Structures are given as structure tokens and as C-alpha cells.
Amino acid sequence: MSLYLLDTDTLSLLQQRHPAVSRRYRATPRRAVAVAVITVQEQLMGWYGRLPRAKRPNEIARAYEYLTRAIRFLARMNVVTFTEPAVHRFQTLLAMRLNIGGMDLRIAATALECGAVVVTRNLRDFRRVPNLTVEDWTV
Numbered sequence: 001m002s003l004y005l006l007d008t009d010t011l012s013l014l015q016q017r018h019p020a021v022s023r024r025y026r027a028t029p030r031r032a033v034a035v036a037v038i039t040v041q042e043q044l045m046g047w048y049g050r051l052p053r054a055k056r057p058n059e060i061a062r063a064y065e066y067l068t069r070a071i072r073f074l075a076r077m078n079v080v081t082f083t084e085p086a087v088h089r090f091q092t093l094l095a096m097r098l099n100i101g102g103m104d105l106r107i108a109a110t111a112l113e114c115g116a117v118v119v120t121r122n123l124r125d126f127r128r129v130p131n132l133t134v135e136d137w138t139v
Contacts, residue, residue, distance in 0.1 A: 004033050005080065005116040007107055007126075008042045010137060011035055015073055024137040034078035036110040038103055043070050082106060086113040098128045108132050 006014065013021045025033060047067040054060040082090075090109035098105070104122065108129040111118045117133045120126050126134045 001029070001032050003080075003114060003116040004028060004119050004135070005107065005111045005114075006033065006035050006039065007104070007118055007120040007122065008039045009121055010119045011039055011043065011077075013121075013138065015070070018138065020139065021137045031078065034080045034116070035074070036107045037079050037081050038106045038110065040074055040077075040079055042103055043074065080110055080114055080116070082110055083113060086110045089113055093129060096130075100125045100128055105129075 010021060014025055044067075047063065047070055050063045051060075051067070054063040086106075086109045089112055090106050093100075093105050093109055094102075100108070104125055108118060108126060110116070112129070112132060117135055118126050119135050119137050121136050121138050123134055123136055126132060
């Protein structure tokens with residue numbers, strides 16, 4: 001059975017109940033779906049970044065509510081860490097100058113190290129990574 005590693009965009013779509021992504025997620029065994037710790041970092045950094053910009057009480061409360069929802073959602077996910085071999089793989093990929101963002105490259109390195117399929121809409125970038133298998137669950 002394959003391990004499906006949801007990228008940050010796909011995880012956000014799942015959280016927003018995107019119909020096709022939700023359907024595929026429900027049809028896949030829980031143990032076969034994971035996120036990279038990089039995705040957790042990106043999600044939390046996004047919410048942490050919104051907190052200081054919230055000024056009015058309703059904005060502040062909403063920002064903390066969304067952060068709380070994200071933490072609860074992520075706590076139910078299988079999280080794959082960024083291991084030392086994945087760091088070395090990332091550095092090798094970085095040296096290849098694949099023209100891919102650093103966080104996406106870290107997700108790709110994590111997937112390669114654990115033999116996972118990256119689930120993403122960003123096929124254009126992720127397909128530049130040699131030997132990486134990708135799928136788009138939005139179609």
C-alpha cells in the first residue's frame with residue numbers, strides 16, 4: 001500500500017472540504033495518508049503570522065479560532081518528520097537547481113525518503129523532482 005503525503009495546498013483543500021479531495025481522502029485508509037512536518041510548519045506559520053495583524057476583537061478571536069481548528073485537525077494526522085537522510089536528500093535536490101520552492105523541495109525530499117506519493121495540484125513543480133511520484137486529488 002502506498003503512503004500518500006499531502007502537500008500544504010492539498011491539506012488546506014481537505015480542511016475546506018473540497019469535494020474531490022474529501023472523497024479521495026475518505027476512500028483511502030487513514031494509515032496510508034500523512035503530511036510532512038514541513039506542511040505542519042507552513043500551516044502554523046501562516047496562522048502565527050495572522051495573529052499580530054489582527055487588531056479588532058472579532059479579528060483576534062477569529063484568528064485564534066482558526067489556529068485552534070488547525071491544531072486540532074493536524075493532531076489527527078499522521079505526521080512524517082524531516083529526518084537527517086531527508087535533509088541530505090533536500091541538499092542534493094537543491095544543488096540540482098530544479099527551480100522549486102524550498103518548502104516544496106523539503107516535502108519532496110521527505111516523500112522520496114519514505115517512498116511516498118506527493119498529493120498536490122502543483123504537478124508542474126513537483127514533476128521536476130527526479131523519481132518523485134505525484135498525484136492530484138482535485139481531479
